[in-house]
Amino acid sequence: MGMKILIxxxxxxxxxxxxxxxxxxxxxxxxxxxxxxYSVYVAEGCYECHGYQGQGNGRRGVGGGGGDVGPTIAPQPxxxxxxxxxxxxxxxxxxxxxxxxxxxxxxxxxxxxxxSIPAAKDPQTIPLxxxxxxxxxxGSAK
Amino acid sequence: xxxxRSQGVDRRSFLAGIGxxxxxxxxxxxSAEGAERKALPPKSAAEARRLAQLETAQSQTxxxxxxxxxxxxxxxxxxxxxxxxxxxxxxxxRLGYEYVAAIPGSTFRGLQESVIAFPxxxxxxxxxxxxxxxxxxxxxxxxxxxxxxxxMVHNAVGTQHVAMAVYDAWADRVPMxxxxxxxxxxxxxxxxAEWYHSRIDDAELLRGMLKYDDQPASLEHFGESLMRGHGLxxxxxxxxxxxVADQKLQEDGFQQFPKMRKYVPPTPxxxxxxxxxxxxxxxxxxxxxxxxxxxxxxSQDDVRNLIEFAELLQAPVVDKLGRMNFxxxxxxxxPPTVVGGADVxxxxxxxxxxxxxxxxxxxxxxxxxMKIKDGTKVISxxxxxxxxxxNFQDKQRFFQADLPVGGDAAAxxxxxxxxxxxxxxxxxxxxxxxxxxxxxxxxxxxxxxxxKGAAVGWDSTPISVPRMVMEVYNAIRRYDWALVxxxxxxxxxxxxxxxxxxxxQYLGSSGAAGVGYTCGAxxxxxxxxxxxxxxxVSIQGDGDFLMGPGFLWSAAHHRLPLLTVxxxxxxxxxxxxxxxxxxxxxxxHPERGTIGTVLTDPNIDYAKIAQGFGVYAEGPIxxxxxxGPALQRAVAVVRSGHPALVDVVAQPR
Numbered sequence: 164m165g166m167k168i169l170i171x172x173x174x175x176x177x178x179x180x181x182x183x184x185x186x187x188x189x190x191x192x193x194x195x196x197x198x199x200x201y202s203v204y205v206a207e208g209c210y211e212c213h214g215y216q217g218q219g220n221g222r223r224g225v226g227g228g229g230g231d232v233g234p235t236i237a238p239q240p241x242x243x244x245x246x247x248x249x250x251x252x253x254x255x256x257x258x259x260x261x262x263x264x265x266x267x268x269x270x271x272x273x274x275x276x277x278x279s280i281p282a283a284k285d286p287q288t289i290p291l292x293x294x295x296x297x298x299x300x301x302g303s304a305k
Numbered sequence: 306x307x308x309x310r311s312q313g314v315d316r317r318s319f320l321a322g323i324g325x326x327x328x329x330x331x332x333x334x335x336s337a338e339g340a341e342r343k344a345l346p347p348k349s350a351a352e353a354r355r356l357a358q359l360e361t362a363q364s365q366t367x368x369x370x371x372x373x374x375x376x377x378x379x380x381x382x383x384x385x386x387x388x389x390x391x392x393x394x395x396x397x398x399r400l401g402y403e404y405v406a407a408i409p410g411s412t413f414r415g416l417q418e419s420v421i422a423f424p425x426x427x428x429x430x431x432x433x434x435x436x437x438x439x440x441x442x443x444x445x446x447x448x449x450x451x452x453x454x455x456x457m458v459h460n461a462v463g464t465q466h467v468a469m470a471v472y473d474a475w476a477d478r479v480p481m482x483x484x485x486x487x488x489x490x491x492x493x494x495x496x497x498a499e500w501y502h503s504r505i506d507d508a509e510l511l512r513g514m515l516k517y518d519d520q521p522a523s524l525e526h527f528g529e530s531l532m533r534g535h536g537l538x539x540x541x542x543x544x545x546x547x548x549v550a551d552q553k554l555q556e557d558g559f560q561q562f563p564k565m566r567k568y569v570p571p572t573p574x575x576x577x578x579x580x581x582x583x584x585x586x587x588x589x590x591x592x593x594x595x596x597x598x599x600x601x602x603x604s605q606d607d608v609r610n611l612i613e614f615a616e617l618l619q620a621p622v623v624d625k626l627g628r629m630n631f632x633x634x635x636x637x638x639x640p641p642t643v644v645g646g647a648d649v650x651x652x653x654x655x656x657x658x659x660x661x662x663x664x665x666x667x668x669x670x671x672x673x674x675m676k677i678k679d680g681t682k683v684i685s686x687x688x689x690x691x692x693x694x695x696n697f698q699d700k701q702r703f704f705q706a707d708l709p710v711g712g713d714a715a716a717x718x719x720x721x722x723x724x725x726x727x728x729x730x731x732x733x734x735x736x737x738x739x740x741x742x743x744x745x746x747x748x749x750x751x752x753x754x755x756x757k758g759a760a761v762g763w764d765s766t767p768i769s770v771p772r773m774v775m776e777v778y779n780a781i782r783r784y785d786w787a788l789v790x791x792x793x794x795x796x797x798x799x800x801x802x803x804x805x806x807x808x809x810q811y812l813g814s815s816g817a818a819g820v821g822y823t824c825g826a827x828x829x830x831x832x833x834x835x836x837x838x839x840x841x842v843s844i845q846g847d848g849d850f851l852m853g854p855g856f857l858w859s860a861a862h863h864r865l866p867l868l869t870v871x872x873x874x875x876x877x878x879x880x881x882x883x884x885x886x887x888x889x890x891x892x893x894h895p896e897r898g899t900i901g902t903v904l905t906d907p908n909i910d911y912a913k914i915a916q917g918f919g920v921y922a923e924g925p926i927x928x929x930x931x932x933g934p935a936l937q938r939a940v941a942v943v944r945s946g947h948p949a950l951v952d953v954v955a956q957p958r
Contacts, residue, residue, distance in 0.1 A: 207896050208885045211878070214956050216762035218769065220796040232796065232882070232958045235758060256667045258889025286756035289763055291775040295756060295802050299636035299748045301741075302616055 192243035195268075195275030203269045204276055207260075213237075217277050233257075240277040246270075379558055389524050390415035390555040392562045396528050397428055400535050400568055402455045402482065404446065404832060406431040406439035410459025412486035412502055415555030417457065428455060431832065431863055433825070434855030436463045440470025441825025441853075442832070443481035445789060448628070448812040449833035449841075451603060453539065455482040460549075461502045464510055469819045474545050475514035476656075476699040477627070477816025478600055478688075480538035482531075483511070483547045486555060489520065493553055507549045513696045516544035524554060525563035532568050540571045541713040542688040575720065576686050576712035583708065584651065584684050585724035589733055591649035591682075594620040595639070597661050600627035601653040601714045605808045608632070610718040611653075617725050619740035620651075626792070626800065627656060629811035634804040636745040644677050652685040652706070653714035659702035669890060684708040686717055699817060755801040768929050768955045770872075774798040774844070776929075777870055780936035781840050784944070786810065789830035790823045790843040794879070795872060796958050799844075809839065820877075821852025828860050831867035831948070840943055842868040847904060848877040850911065857918040860948035868943045869950040870936070871911045873925060874957040876903040881957070911952040924952025 204210060213219045217237025240246060250260050250270055265273075286292035379386045393416060397405070405420055405428045407413070421430050433439045436458045443454035458467045464485060474481055487503050488494045494503060508518035517534040521527040527550065534546035576584075588594045596615055602608050611631055615622050621639035622631045631638055644650055644662060652658050662677045677683070683706045690711035694700060759771035774795055782803075791814025792799045805811050812830060815822035827843035834841050850871060860867050876899070885898025908925070915922035921942045923935045932953060939949035 208881070208898055211882050211885060211898075211957055214762060214769065214958065215767065216765050216769070218758065218761035220758075220958060235761065238761070256886070258886045258895070259892070260889060260895070261892050263892055264889065264895060283757065283760040284763060286760045289760060291772075291779055292756050292759055292763075292802075294779070295752070295775075296634055296804050297749065297752050297756075299634055299638075299745055299752075300632060300804075300806075301612075301635040301637060301745075 192274055192278070193271045195271035195273075197272070197275040197279040200269075200272030200274065200276030200279075203265070204273050207265065207269075209273065212257075216280055237277040237280040238282050240274065243271075243274055246274055246277075376560060378560070385556065385558040387559045387562070388415055388419065388555065389527075389557055389559055390419040390550065392524050392559070393527055393531075393550055393555065394419040394428070395562075396531050396565065397455060397482075398426075399565070400531065401452065402428045403452065404429050404431050405455040405457060405484075406433050406442050407457040408433050408436060408439065408459075408463070410457070410463050410486075410502075411498070412460040412552060413457040413484060413550065413555070414486075415552065416484065416486065416550055431859065433859050435853055436466035437470045437821055438825035438828075438853045438856050438859065440467045440474065440481065440483075441822050442829035442856075442859075444470065444474045444477065444479050444816075444822070445812065445826030445829030446833050447479050447481065447829075448477075448826075449787065449789065449809060449830035452833075453480045453482060453535075454829065455484060457484045457486075459502060460485045460487045460507060461504050464507070468511060468514075469821065470825060471511050471545050472514045472697065473816045473819045473822050475697070475816070477813065478542045478544060479816070480516075480543040481545045482535070482538070483545060484550055485547070486550050486552045487520075488552045489522070489549075490553060508547045511545075511547055514545065515547050518547040518549075520549040521551065521554070524559065527554065528563055528565045532565065535568065536571050541573045541716070542692050544692075573713040573716040574688065574691065574711070576710045576717040578720065580708065580710045581717065581720050581724045582728075584686075584710070584721065585728040587649050587682060587684065587708070588618055588620070588651060589725060589728040589730075591647075593647050594618055594649045594651065595623060595643055595647035596620050597623045597625065597644070597650060597652045597655050598627075598630040598714075599625040599653075599655040599657075600813070601655075602628055602630050602808060603715050607715045607718065608808050610715075610722065612637075614718060614722050614725065617722065617729065619737045619744065621744055623661075624800075625655060625657070625661070626797070626811070627813045629805050629808050629813075632804070632806045633800050634806060636741070636748040638748065639744070640751065642676075644681075647677060647681055649682045650677065650684065652683065652687070653718075654687055654689070655685065656689070656699075657701040658683070658685055658687070658706065659704040662704060665702075667886070682707045684710070686710045686712055686714045686721075688713045697817075752801075759798070759802060762956070764929055765956070766927055766929070767874075768926070768932060768953060770795050770956055770958060771798045771802065772929050773870070773872065773932065773953050773955045775802060776932045776936055777842060777844065778803050779933060780940045781842055781868070784840045784940075785838055786840045786842060787812070787830065787834065788844070789827045789841045789867075790845060791815065792844070794846055794958070795844055809834075820849050823849045824853035824856040827867055827869065828856050828863075828865050828948075831860065831865040832863070835863075835865060835946075840868065840940065841866065842870065844870045844872050847871055847873045847875065847909065847911065851904075851909075854914055854918070857915050857920045857948065857950065861919040864946050865948055866943045866946050867948045868936075868939055869915075869948065871924070871950065871952040873909075873911065873952055873954045875905050875908060875954070876957065878902075878957040912950065915950040915952075920948050920950055922950040922952070924950070925954045926951060927954045 212233030213236050219233040219235040253259055377386050420428060439456040443456050446454040458464050487507055494500055507520060517537045519530040521530045530548055538544055538546045615637045621643045622637050623639055623641050624630045655661055663673055663675045665671055665673050685706040762769040763772055787810050788799055789812055823843055823845050831841045881898055881902040884902055885895045888895040888898055912922035912924040926932050926935055935951050939951050942949040
């Protein structure tokens with residue numbers, strides 16, 4: 164499921180937050196089967212753009228070209244109603260997934276899988292990420 | 306040409322003009338080989354013959370420099386003295402060509418023999434297994450060294466093989482000299498293959514992606530054409546050139562060679578001074594100026610100029626990654642989205658100006674969407690204005706800039722810096738610390754966001770892309786290093802997590818998105834860094850690898866220190882996404898998007914392939930914990946002067 168959601172500018176990202184919040188109030192997530200959800204997530208190819216853990220490409224790629232793929236959708240996925248809305252009537256370049264392709268149950272199971280993904284570790288507890296420079300270089304204006 | 310210059314002269318006079326650089330190279334090689342000769346007596350008749358040839362070459366070189374070489378006539382009808390290809394190769398030497406890459410082809414056999422006849426001299430012969438590899442190799446070599454490389458291709462057949470690599474170089478504005486051979490006089494051709502390997506118009510197949518081509522009819526014509534073409538290809542915007550060395554000219558003997566004038570490189574075209582002053586005024590007056598770069602620099606000096614320029618204005622810099630234009634650890638390094646807030650945008654040799662300020666989304670209706678505000682002024686300094694249009698659409702969609710300026714961005718930067726200094730008032734300068742503070746905070750916030758993103762799936766299998774990228778960085782960061790592959794298929798994670806500070810540390814990608822580029826380009830870069838201790842690493846897509854795996858044999862054969870990390874997602878993954886996307890829109894079977902786009906059943910064992918080419922290799926690595934140690938072992942091999950490969954089964958993006 165190529166959820167290429169929101170390969171768009173920061174302005175679109177900001178407006179989408181409002182969209183999610185509006186839709187979020189409408190529906191709560193049904194109980195789903197995360198194990199089956201994972202198998203559907205892989206079989207339908209959701210991993211292709213969003214990665215096996217829903218990590219996507221984080222923020223938009225820094226350069227031009229193929230760095231821009233699906234955004235992060237887990238851990239802590241968007242509210243269920245927003246998830247379903249994006250799945251069935253996607254914004255941006257993500258293709259639609261109708262009930263012919265994914266039943267409501269399969270969709271709920273995928274959501275259950277995404278919700279079951281544990282929070283990522285604090286990068287400061289991962290030695291390789293802790294070693295990444297966080298203090299920018301550059302002189303003052305002349 | 307005046308009569309005096311057109312008069313033929315003997316080989317002594319011609320060779321006396323060899324440049325100091327070439328002589329120094331020869332002298333160094335002579336010294337090394339001489340030491341070898343003293344230290345080790347010949348072990349065989351073949352070795353004795355090689356040393357005798359070397360002595361002859363050295364003696365000839367020494368005599369050349371003192372003007373003592375005399376041409377000899379052929380002793381009988383069975384021998385040829387002073388073949389024309391010797392002159393042709395000398396012309397290449399005068400222009401500083403250090404390497405020529407080729408898979409052998411009989412149409413240039415004379416040239417090949419003239420290159421290899423004198424061991425220890427330049428240009429050095431590099432053997433490849435496919436013409437596309439030699440083209441991509443010259444591409445990578447230029448971007449890593451700043452010097453052009455030559456390749457020889459078999460007429461008609463090799464020319465077709467090399468075409469994809471030439472297109473990449475053309476689209477990436479990279480120079481290379483392509484030579485082929487042909488009997489223009491058809492009565493000289495033997496029956497069969499020599500006819501199949503001949504054309505009436507040799508360059509026709511490649512002409513849409515060449516800056517210059519010619520079929521010289523005499524040695525003097527060849528020398529002049531090579532100098533003209535060389536000057537053209539090295540003047541921005543750069544591009545490949547193609548010259549046919551007639552086989553009769555290559556193989557006939559001559560009593561004298563033409564004398565050529567000393568080559569003088571042209572200066573690059575710079576932006577008009579009045580336009581530069583206007584640009585400076587607009588940038589200084591802007592509240593949110595943004596600088597966009599792509600193929601904008603060619604050296605570390607240019608990078609320093611760009612830093613100075615951006616800091617003067619406190620303007621964020623968006624690097625579209627055609628080259629390593631701007632340090633990723635500088636607080637002005639910024640994502641493409643900042644153009645949305647700009648009031649003035651300066652694009653410096655940006656290949657895709659339209660794509661910088663707008664986009665055409667991959668949706669059923671292909672709407673164009675502007676990414677900039679109404680009223681944003683767009684300035685473009687662009688050497689593309691000097692490139693004629695053609696059949697290939699590498700120029701991308703047209704966007705009308707508010708101030709389009711023809712010229713080379715790198716060459717124009719010094720005058721831009723001076724113009725901005727002159728235009729900058731004290732009041733404007735006093736705003737800079739505040740702007741700097743805001744942009745520094747934005748850089749830190751983005752880096753923290755990237756670190757959080759990289760942590761997701763850190764210990765997962767298949768290995769996450771940021772994990773793979775950081776394990777690679779950890780293995781090379783203590784050395785002087787260069788990433789010699791593109792990074793877009795790795796989500797640009799290297800630029801998001803590594804500190805790129807020097808021009809040589811990133812070369813950009815293929816130019817025309819031609820699959821197979823990385824194979825040849827990575828060994829071209831490794832050739833450029835063969836002796837300077839830089840660890841070259843290529844994060845090589847598995848689909849790209851399969852277009853030209855023979856590059857590994859060349860790496861092993863020529864002792865090219867390259868670390869190849871296979872990003873093995875077992876697919877031509879971009880296409881997997883595309884097909885699945887189309888299926889979803891048609892409401893049918895997105896799960897079948899893998900048919901024809903994945904490389905499974907059976908899985909390919911890249912380490913075994915590499916070992917078959919004589920390259921140290923490990924893999925497939927499937928566990929994140931195994932990756933770091935495998936990379937450390939591979940880097941040790943690379944540091945000893947040999948190639949190594951690690952096959953990493955990783956997530957698609």
